[in-house]
Amino acid sequence: MFLGAVLVSVGLEIFLVPNHIIDGGITGISIILAHLTGAQLGLFLFLLNLPFLFIGYKQIGKTFAISTLFAVAVMSVGTTLLIPVPVLTQDLLLSAVFGGIILGTGVGLVIRYGGSLDGTEIVAILLNKKTPFSVGEVVMFLNIFILASAGFVFGWDRAMYSLIAYYIAFKMIDITLEGIDQSKSVWIISDKHSDIGDALLARLGRGVTYLNGEGGYSGDDKKVIFCVITRLEEAKLKSIVEEVDPSAFLAIGNIHDVKGGRFKKKDIH
Secondary structure, three states: OOOHHHHHHHHHHHHHHHHHOOOHHHHHHHHHHHHHHOOHHHHHHHHHHHHHHHHHHOOOOHHHHHHHHHHHHHHHHHHHOOOOOOOOOOOHHHHHHHHHHHHHHHHHHHHHHOOOOHHHHHHHHHHHHOOOOOOHHHHHHHHHHHEEEEEEEEHHHHHHHHHHHHHHHHHHHHHHOOOOOOOOEEEEEEOOOOHHHHHHHHOOOOOEEEEEEEOOOOOOOOEEEEEEEEEHHHHHHHHHHHHHHOEEEEEEEEOOOOOOOOOOOOOOO
16 A cells, blocks of 8 residues: 555656646545645645545444555655656656556555545445445546546646546556456356366366256256456367357356465466
């Protein structure tokens, strides 16, 4: 969380803020207020997040609130200490891209280890309980409003660059949380389950689990093969299943995390 908060500080003070590019959420509001008042950004980052720490304590728990307080404090101090450091580039596109990458990676690290750097998600959770909108829709609406406000304060070109930075940061949060080598769950139903299982073990190096199933229409007993692979192995798995049993049922889905068991890949050569 410390590293994540430091990265967010770097992304803000070295790339985004000096070029009048903002992020969404409380961070975006803080950047606008700091520009309008002349006060330090770190002050607004800390003060505006305080009410949401209390809400997070009530809604999510003590550990979350303490972790968030720590991360927000590091981010606030970090942005203050980095004020004298000169901006690395004045190119707006480069600032939006690299600022978004660094900021999104930092936010993702903080979230991955149990904290938060922005109160809008907590607001969205509360509004979700009282409105028909989902958490994602509430966050999107709030951020569109905040990013649009940047157009009146910094100019509409800066608002568009802010949208680029926000999108990149959003994608980097996903990558940081899920990992580049994203895992996939695989479900296979086939009368040749033993042959497919043996082939996956020998040619892909992945262990499989056989589950007992029953056809809802036919009532016949079925064997279901379950295994976990990386997305780089998906094409090879499909070719193996197609080769052994072209009529096999195959379902593949994304999973965010894999722990325990025997997920480690076996050597195949």
